[in-house]
Amino acid sequence: MANVVFKDIKKSFGDVEVVKQFDFEVADGEFVVFLGPSGCGKSTTLRMLAGLESITSGEVYVGGKLMNKVDAKDRDLAMVFQSYALYPHMTVYENIAFALKLKGMPKAEIDVEVRKATKMLELDPLLDRKPKELSGGQRQRVAMGRAMVRTPKVFLFDEPLSNLDAKLRGVMREEIKQLHRELKTTTIYVTHDQIEAMTLADRIVILKDGYVEQVGTPTDVFKRPANKFVAQFIGNPSMNMLDAKLVDTDGEWFIQIGDISIPLPERFKAHATKNLALHMGLRPTDVHLRSEQVEHDRVLPVPVSIQDKELLGASILLKTTVADQQMMVESQAAEVDVTSATLYIDLDAIHLFDALSGKSLASKL
Numbered sequence: 001m002a003n004v005v006f007k008d009i010k011k012s013f014g015d016v017e018v019v020k021q022f023d024f025e026v027a028d029g030e031f032v033v034f035l036g037p038s039g040c041g042k043s044t045t046l047r048m049l050a051g052l053e054s055i056t057s058g059e060v061y062v063g064g065k066l067m068n069k070v071d072a073k074d075r076d077l078a079m080v081f082q083s084y085a086l087y088p089h090m091t092v093y094e095n096i097a098f099a100l101k102l103k104g105m106p107k108a109e110i111d112v113e114v115r116k117a118t119k120m121l122e123l124d125p126l127l128d129r130k131p132k133e134l135s136g137g138q139r140q141r142v143a144m145g146r147a148m149v150r151t152p153k154v155f156l157f158d159e160p161l162s163n164l165d166a167k168l169r170g171v172m173r174e175e176i177k178q179l180h181r182e183l184k185t186t187t188i189y190v191t192h193d194q195i196e197a198m199t200l201a202d203r204i205v206i207l208k209d210g211y212v213e214q215v216g217t218p219t220d221v222f223k224r225p226a227n228k229f230v231a232q233f234i235g236n237p238s239m240n241m242l243d244a245k246l247v248d249t250d251g252e253w254f255i256q257i258g259d260i261s262i263p264l265p266e267r268f269k270a271h272a273t274k275n276l277a278l279h280m281g282l283r284p285t286d287v288h289l290r291s292e293q294v295e296h297d298r299v300l301p302v303p304v305s306i307q308d309k310e311l312l313g314a315s316i317l318l319k320t321t322v323a324d325q326q327m328m329v330e331s332q333a334a335e336v337d338v339t340s341a342t343l344y345i346d347l348d349a350i351h352l353f354d355a356l357s358g359k360s361l362a363s364k365l
Helices: 042-050 092-102 107-120 136-148 166-183 194-200 218-223 228-233 266-271
Strands: 004-013 016-026 031-035 057-062 077-080 154-158 186-191 203-208 211-216 240-249 252-257 260-263 277-282 299-311 315-322 325-332 340-346 351-354
Touching (some): 004 042, 016 042, 031 194, 042 057, 042 077, 042 154, 042 186, 092 136, 107 136, 166 194, 203 218, 203 228, 211 218, 228 351, 252 277
Parallel strands (some): 031 186, 031 203
Antiparallel strands (some): 004 016, 004 057, 240 277, 299 315
C-alpha cells in the first residue's frame, strides 16, 4: 500500500484545458472517490496517475516515488475499467491468472493467488466459463479479481458499475466496500453517481470544469456544501434554490423571499450584508407537512400552492410554489388532496449562497 500525491496537476488536449489545477493527497489505505459530471476531468486525472495519459504539467507521487517518467506497467497500480476489458478467448481462471503469468510467477503460486481472489469474490463455480457466458456483474467481479491478484499499491476504478442495472450496482457497491475492508489497499474510484460516492468513500473530491469544488467526507459535502454547485449536485431530489436577499429591519436580520421574512440563523450573521442577493438552499426533505415532524422549535410555517404530487412509496414528492418560486418537498407519505397548504421549514437546515459567487455564507465562517 502507499499514499498518492498530486502536485499542481494540469492536462490539456491542444488548446482545451481538461484538468486546470489538481492538488490532492490520498492517504495510505484511504478510499477516495472523484465525483463530478461528464467532462469535469475526473477520469483524465485517474488515467494520468495510471500512466495512460501524459501529464501536461505537475507531479504525481505514489509511495513517495515520482511517477511522471515511470511506464504504466511499472507503477504497481491495478485499474478496473467500465468496460471490464476481459480476454474473450480465456476462461475466468485464465483471465485472472494472466498478469501473474506475465510476471513469471510459478504455477503453484498463481493457483493459490487466483483461488484466494475467486473465493473472496464468489467466483469459484465460474472458473471454467468464458466471459460471454457471464452476467455483467460476474464479468465485473472477474475484472476486480484480476486486479486483486496483482496485490498493487493502489486500486484504481474508472466508473466500474456504469453498465450494470440499479439492483446489481447496489450488490457490487457492497462487494467493493467489503473488498476494501479486507485488503485495506489505497483506492481511488471515479464516478458521476453520487450514491456510489456517498456509500463508498472515506472522502469525496467533487470536480467541475477541471477544478476541485470541495473535498470532504460524505457527511461534510451533504450537510456543509461549500457552494451552490456542490449543494445541488449532492442529494436526490436536488436542493431547492430560492432567490432571496438579506434585509436589516430595526437591527434584526431577515432572509426576504417575496413577502416572506425568515429570521436569519445565527451562524450566518457574521457575514450579513444589507440587500445582499442570495440563493436560499433547502433540501426537499427539510420541508415538512406537519410542524411536529421537526425535532425542535426552530420551525417556520410558510403558505404554498401545490401543483403536483408523486408517490414514491414511503414518501411523497410535492411540486409546490412559494412566493412565485418552485419548491420541491419530500415528506413521509400522506394524503394531500388540497391545492394550497401550510408547510414547515426547518430553520436549522437552511443554506445560504452568495448569488454572484455561488459560495456558501457558512463556509466563510
